[in-house]
Amino acid sequence: MQMIKFTYDFELERIEELINASDAKCVGLQLPEGVRTIAAGLVEHITGRTDAEVIISGNSCYGACDIDTGLLNVVDILFHFGHTPYFRSYLSPADMRKVHYIELRSEVDVKPVAEKAVDELEGETVCVVSTLQHVHRLTDVKTILEQHGKKPETGKSPRLMYEGQVLGCDFSAVALPCDEVLFIGSGSFHPAGLALYTGGRVVAADPFTTELKIFNGEAERKKRYMAIARACDATSIGIIIGMKSGQFNLVEARRLKDSAIERGKRAYLIAMNDIIEERLLGYRVDAFVNTACPRLTEDISVEVPVLSAREFEIVLGLRDWENLI
Template sequence: MSEIEAFDFQLARIISVIKDTGAKVIGLQFPEGFKRRSLGIASGIESETGTSVIISGNPCFGACDLDVALLNDVEILFHFGHAHLDDNKLSQKVYFIETRSAVDVKDVVKLAVPELRGQKIGLITTVQHVHKLEDATSILREHGKECVICSGDSKIAYPGQVLGCNFSAAREEMCDEYLYIGSGQFHPLGVSLATKRRVLIADPFVNELREVDSSRVLRQRSAVIAKSIDAEVFGIVVSTKPGQERMALAEELKEMAKKHGRNAYVFTMDLVTPDQLLQFKVDAFVNTACPRLAVDEVGRFHAPMLTPMEFEIVLGEREWEDLIFDEITGE
């Protein structure tokens, strides 16, 4: 199946929305994996509607990461690849195009059956495959497995959906293990770290199974904590992205540092990168922006980058064995 066939970009719906609203200036925002399709989609929209289309060239990490500057220049923004976040204050001008996958998951789920050790299986995936969870459930039940698809908190649009920063749909206490349907590594890794349960990845694009191994990440996180134990000056990083901004948490962490006789300063920025932080001479950073930063970019910052929970360990407010994965949760 070609890339064009694999995902539904809902061009007919987009054109219908534009005609119904009478909008003349349209914005398009894509995550990195879909940017290559942007020119064809923009061309189709312009030819069918006569509108002017502006494509966001900024990085996009999720529904939390709307291009706020582009929103000021367009009447409608179509945001691809993510589901609506309930707390997104700018969403009245935004249409979320979830870009569902047409790839069949049945074969890879059948492949997973003999590898599943437990009886009660939690099913999880991204928004691209949530409509396929019923197919997966049918197959597992045919092979004598019990399936659980949990609703998450208010940030989760669909039962069984997980985000890179929110694993609330994987909180079923009675699950023996989880089966993640999708191609990425970070989401199932986050579930493994958050739940301490075995997670098996069923990748429908290459019909392949992989078991999540979180040991390497845990060693990396332990090393970051160890390097920060004697730190005296901390930089607490806050993102200004609409769905990532956690200033209240940053202020709590700053007060916590003060209580323990350490110095802490709050830095705000849109895109958090090693280069952006290079000029700030601190002993360690604490990340309150996208939780993936500390894990994905480990070793790239000039000072250790801690999660809020790791910062608590450094200060003695939390025990090592109580380390949990950072999440941005809802109600």
């Protein structure tokens, strides 16, 4: 059997217990892309210890909003890795009972990168936040900041499980007002969103690589203002409906379509699972509006502007520029 060595806690004993307790004959695994390399090892681990057959979800998995409902229909139990339950319940109670969340808490020590980040922090009051993977280590980070004379703060989103936890669509754990934000985690998706949300400076500290990156709120907001300004001349609009179960919002898409048509524009509803650049090519529209995950909009680079629903409301005159966030 393939040996499994992880940087994350995969809660293997709990998985085994849940399978045996539920007498599940068919088990689904849904993993974020970054940890799919261990999918085969996980299957071998489970089949070596239980009688269950295992099916891996091969679809994209963006977040807690993205349970593979197709797979859920054919398995007895589904393990969804890397997220906590989604605040907006889009599953039936029976389906909810079949889904078990494995948080994938990181075992990496955050203290070295926190020590390094101190030199980059310019303000006194620092809001410390993280993704689920490192949120249990924020106390260590705050202790280091205090030792260097900083005042660390952390808030909690009413919609998320842990203090200091952020999602790409929920940054309300940022305790405002603060001089700047220290984000503990990997990638640009969250720190760029935090900079956009706060309009201030964000120091992103990656515990895996110990690299630091700085994100500037003004620069992030300027990018979005430019996209909105470009869309103001658009006469034909593609309104994207995300077909991922937790991102589906047909009511919002229809509302924006009707508002656009009332203002003399042409608007078309386009449904898709994965909102990626390749899916947006070829349409003869002047702008797209994304009614699914709000953060996907910022990562897409096509010739025409791609706006979030809020940003499109500014184009339609339904929202002031000052209320973009």
